[in-house]
Amino acid sequence: MKFRSQKVAYWFFAACMALLVLQIVYGFIMGFAHMGLDGLHNWIPFNAARATHTNLLVVWLLTGFMGASYFMIPDEADRELHSVPLAYVQLVSLLLVGVVAIIGFHLNWWEGRKFLEIPRPLDYLVVVNILLFLYNIGMTVWRGNRFTTTGIVLYMGLTSAALLYLPGMIYFSNQTFDSYFRWWVVHLWVEGVWELIMGAILAYLLIKLTGVDREVIEKWLYIIVGLTFLSGILGTGHHYYFIGTPRYWLWIGGIFSALEPLAFLGMALFAVAMYRRSGRTHPNKISLYWTIGCAIMSFVGAGFLGFAHTLPQVNLYTHGTLVTAMHGHLAFWGAYAMIVLAIITYAMPLMTGRKLWNNMTGMLAFWASNIGMVGMTGAFAVAGIAQVYLERKMGMDFLAVQKEVEVHFLGLVLAASLFTVGILLYIYNFIRYGLPSDEMIGVNDMDASWAGVSHTQQPQEEKSSSLHATAEEAQ
Ligand code: HEM
Ligand code: HEM
Numbered sequence: 043m044k045f046r047s048q049k050v051a052y053w054f055f056a057a058c059m060a061l062l063v064l065q066i067v068y069g070f071i072m073g074f075a076h077m078g079l080d081g082l083h084n085w086i087p088f089n090a091a092r093a094t095h096t097n098l099l100v101v102w103l104l105t106g107f108m109g110a111s112y113f114m115i116p117d118e119a120d121r122e123l124h125s126v127p128l129a130y131v132q133l134v135s136l137l138l139v140g141v142v143a144i145i146g147f148h149l150n151w152w153e154g155r156k157f158l159e160i161p162r163p164l165d166y167l168v169v170v171n172i173l174l175f176l177y178n179i180g181m182t183v184w185r186g187n188r189f190t191t192t193g194i195v196l197y198m199g200l201t202s203a204a205l206l207y208l209p210g211m212i213y214f215s216n217q218t219f220d221s222y223f224r225w226w227v228v229h230l231w232v233e234g235v236w237e238l239i240m241g242a243i244l245a246y247l248l249i250k251l252t253g254v255d256r257e258v259i260e261k262w263l264y265i266i267v268g269l270t271f272l273s274g275i276l277g278t279g280h281h282y283y284f285i286g287t288p289r290y291w292l293w294i295g296g297i298f299s300a301l302e303p304l305a306f307l308g309m310a311l312f313a314v315a316m317y318r319r320s321g322r323t324h325p326n327k328i329s330l331y332w333t334i335g336c337a338i339m340s341f342v343g344a345g346f347l348g349f350a351h352t353l354p355q356v357n358l359y360t361h362g363t364l365v366t367a368m369h370g371h372l373a374f375w376g377a378y379a380m381i382v383l384a385i386i387t388y389a390m391p392l393m394t395g396r397k398l399w400n401n402m403t404g405m406l407a408f409w410a411s412n413i414g415m416v417g418m419t420g421a422f423a424v425a426g427i428a429q430v431y432l433e434r435k436m437g438m439d440f441l442a443v444q445k446e447v448e449v450h451f452l453g454l455v456l457a458a459s460l461f462t463v464g465i466l467l468y469i470y471n472f473i474r475y476g477l478p479s480d481e482m483i484g485v486n487d488m489d490a491s492w493a494g495v496s497h498t499q500q501p502q503e504e505k506s507s508s509l510h511a512t513a514e515e516a517q
């Protein structure tokens with residue numbers, strides 16, 4: 043890591059790991075409840091477990107994005123972070139708000155709007171927290187010695203995500219209006235501005251891991267941003283089909299959201315192409331796995347499985363069923379969870395000086411969690427299709443259908459167990475890395491003496507640089 047202040051990212055990543063474990067615990071509580079084993083019902087009813095599960099997901103991903111920013115922005119801007127104490131204040135206050143919200147859910151203190159359940163007073167605290175974060179990162183970019191497209195896209199994505207939190211805080215007494223603006227947060231986050239954050243982290247990792255020229259990778263980033271906005275903004279219409287909005291949304295939503303997979307396809311094709319063009323062998327193989335894996339799995343989960351239910355003719359039947367949960371899991375996992383895990387695996391050796399980048403634990407963590415998540419997606423798909431058929435085609439009662447699909451949740455829990463083994467192995471590796479070390483300050487990613495890099499396919503002039511790989515310096 044180039045700068046001392048990048049160390050702050052470690053604590054954000056550690057918080058991510060803890061919140062992810064808690065999210066999984068609540069996933070299992072719901073998985074068992076779906077099987078009919080709902081012994082905790084009096085203390086943790088399904089609605090509380092669900093709100094806790096999804097909000098923890100959002101909080102750990104945001105914490106991961108913040109950690110990623112604290113690691114990347116000083117590197118991209120080529121200067122120390124504006125204020126390290128502010129970053130710590132911001133982390134602790136974010137966690138405090140999260141804990142209060144979760145306790146609140148268990149005491150029935152919540153707003154009941156899926157994904158925006160956090161009660162209004164806490165929303166204001168979230169806003170203050172995000173403003174502190176943006177100020178800290180913004181000052182670093184502003185006073186930076188270098189402006190890069192990757193840094194600017196990341197900052198734009200973070201700022202827009204903060205702005206788009208606001209429509210969810212307006213009070214409406216009309217449910218259609220309320221739903222309409224709720225989607226500005228939920229949809230325009232995951233199918234809009236979060237894609238910019240993902241694209242920027244992906245670009246950063248590809249620059250570092252493949253050694254392909256920054257110019258080439260950043261040109262592609264412009265294309266991704268363009269495709270995302272072109273399809274994603276009007277694509278919001280795929281949530282306006284049946285909520286009391288005008289009929290033209292059927293067309294607009296259908297057509298534009300059908301184009302959305304292109305942005306994810308673009309990212310997948312590009313990541314693979316960059317990997318194939320890779321001019322050097324980066325020793326951190328496992329981070330490359332997570333990076334390329336993220337680009338591919340996000341296309342499958344978000345692009346392919348999103349498309350599967352985005353046309354109004356299909357959505358009429360699948361809306362709000364377990365088909366949505368099927369897509370929600372693989373999309374969030376592929377796009378956002380995997381990009382956070384990718385940047386963590388990239389940053390840890392650089393922060394701690396330990397080279398745990400090619401071990402069996404890391405590989406097993408990658409494969410077990412991914413195969414487990416694909417299995418979970420399959421279980422949700424089977425349950426979801428059965429639900430659509432019985433409930434929407436045959437007209438059976440909602441609860442009677444839930445009874446019919448109980449058996450598929452055994453499959454879900456089994457696949458989720460494999461997934462959890464993968465995550466626990468990942469965390470085991472994280473713990474083995476230990477704390478960030480001052481000795482790593484100033485050590486560059488590809489310092490030959492430290493990384494033991496094999497410059498097998500490096501051009502001649504790059505080979506000649508002894509300590510700082512020239513390509514890396516230029517980037
Ligand atoms: C990484 C990107 C994405 C993530 C994380 C994601 C996640 C989700 C989640 C969690 C929901 C449920 C939201 C709710 O009911 O409150 C949802 C709904 C939906 N998503 Fe995505 N999604 C992504 C991309 C896409 C794309 C690209 C498409 C279309 C091609 C799509 C199509 C849909 C549709 C049609 C629904 C509504 C389902 C319903 O009517 O119940 N999604 N998505
Ligand atoms: C390993 C353990 C996990 C289990 C057993 C599990 C199980 C569940 C269950 C049963 C639901 C509720 C479905 C319903 O409404 O009936 C749910 C919701 C959800 N989970 Fe998980 N989950 C797990 C991990 C994850 C992970 C790692 C992610 C993200 C990467 C995730 C993302 C979501 C999302 C986005 C929803 C809301 C879906 C929707 O809006 O329909 N879950 N989960």
Ligand SMILES: [Fe+2]
Nearest residue numbers: 229233278280
């Ligand atoms: Fe959407």
